[in-house]
Amino acid sequence: MFLTNSVVLILINVFLQIHFVSSECNYVQLAAQKNYVECTNVRSMQELAAEMRSNWNHLKIVNKVDSVFTNAEHHNAFLQYIQHLDLSKVGRFHTSDYGFRDYLRLNHLNISNTRTATLKDYWFSIGNQIEILDISWNQLTQLRRETFRTLHSLVTANFSHNEIENVEAAAFSDLKMLKHLDLRNNRLSYLNDWGELSSMETLNLDDNLLTKLSSNAFKGLIALQTLTVSQNYINDVERNCLSGFQKLQQINLSGNSMQTIPDHLFRAFSNIRLLEVDFSNNDISSLPGNAFKSLNYLVALDLSRNAITSIDEYTFLGLNSLRRLSLVNNNISIVQPNTFATLNKLDSLDLSDNSLSNFRGDMFGPSSSLPKKLRKLLLKRNNLASIQPHAFDIVSNVDFLVLTDNSIRELREDLLLPLVKLKKLHINRNNIEALPAGLFNTTSLLQELYMDHNKLTFFPYTANAFANLAKITLEGNPWQCACFKEMLYWSIRRGINYSPYVSNKYYNGSRPVCVATPWNVCVQDVDESTKKEMIRIYETALSRGVTDFKIIPK
Secondary structure (H helix, E strand, O other), rough: OOOHHHHHHHHHHHHHHHHOOOOOOEEEEEOOOEEEEEEEOOHHHHOOOOOOOOOEEEEEOOOOOEEEEOOOOOOOOHHHHHOOOEEOOOOEEEEOOOOOOOOOOOOOOOOOOOOOOOOOOOOOOOOOOOOOEOOOOOOOEEHHHHHHHHOOOOOOOOOOOOOOEOOOOOOOOOOOOOOEEOOOOOOOOOOOOOOOOOOEEEEEOOOOEEEEEEEOOOOOOOOOEEEEOOOOOOOOOOOOOOOOOOOOOEOOOOOOOEOOOOOOOOOOOOOOOEEEEEEEOOOEOOOOOOOOOOOOOOOEEOOOOOOEEEEEEOOOOOOOOOEEEEEEOOOOOOOOOOOOOOOOOEEEEEEOOOOOOOOOOHHHOOOOOOOOOOOOOOOOOOOOEEOOOOOHHHHHHEEEOOOOOOOOOOOOOOOOOOOOOEEEEEOOOOOOOOOOOOOOOOOOOEEEEEEOOOOOOOOOOOOOOOOHHHHEEEEOOOOHHHHHHHHHHHHHHOOOOOOOOOOOOOOOOOOOOOOOOOOOOOOOOOHHHHOOOOOHHHHHHHOOOOOOEEEOOO
16 A cells, blocks of 8 residues: 555656646847846746846747746736847737736837737737837737727837738827838738828738728828738729828739739829839739839839730830839730830849740840940740840840740851850850850850750850850750860869759769760861761750760761
């Protein structure tokens, strides 16, 4: 009987040790924080009463995910010294109606990820000093004005990743200091009146259920600088929906269902320094001629991943300051003459992933025009079969040209003649059989040359010493082995990286890199290569999975 009682006592002690682990608090040294204390295994603020000190300015509590933490302490004098309270790792959070009224100096409150479903009125005392409030990743369904009435010092509020369906009209109108409001990833299907929020600078409404921007949707937000309403379902923008702004610099309407950009949308922006607009990932198929006419200060415009098929000389009228234009992944097959003629400050143009079959210089204006400032021109993954003569005459400042993944068979000898500043040239993944000897005569600044996966059998001897070349790609061409060795040894001697990719099957023995010929010298004659059917031999070997370093024709 004695033995049995002892076993029972031991088991009870073990049970108590497992289920009632005492809390532990430690000072943590952080460069940006002084007096940072982290406590673990805490079930309530009351448990810390005996340990708490007046220098506990920053307190973080970390529990197991399935824990329950209660904030019901009302008479602990040390609570008034806490300036930063992080409860995001406490588990499920409960608090009394008294809320955080004893935290007189609290500046930063984080109760994110605590399964909080409601915010009760008067959680915060009159005269509180809270500037940053994070209640993200919870289960809130509505926001009411009464809850925030006393948060007069609040600057940043994060309500993202909740289930908010309704923000009461003028819910934040008492928050005169509020600058940053995050409401992304909720269930908002409409927007109520914001009230007068004259200090608001950023508003994030991404990933909600909005289908329309109504007239005066953002009235009262006169100081707003950044507005993001991406990943909604907006297909209707009423007149004056963007009116009332005075300082707006960025608008993000990407990932919606817009089919066009109404010419009235930016009509009130002629005196506003709007710098960036993002319409990517919509269903836009048409662009009215005056859609951007009032955006005199715009620097960046993103129209990628839409359904645009053609653009003309009226499409971008008014964009006198534009520097970056992305038209990636549309279905553009027609670019009319003078389309980019008025974009005199354009620095980067991306027309990749479209349906262009040829490229002409007149899209930048008449040949008599002054050279454009364009430096970066990306045309990869189109249907380009040829580049028209003098295509780059008016864009002679281009230093990065990408023609990757097209169907180009030949490049004219004088094609790159105007591009004396060219530093990066990508002509890889085309059908080019030969490069003219004079193609590189004026590109002495070239640093990067990608020419892999074409039909090249030799690289021409050229007057260009390539003094600045640092990176090339060669693989995937039916090189004559003598020519390939010349290129390889030359690259090694010059310290040029000839295999930019981390894992390259052509240099680890998994793919052939050249075709052996009866002669032991590099013959720079495309007719001879054609006669010997070197391209056919190489492509046949690839299709059969040949893995030899070189292919020897029978």
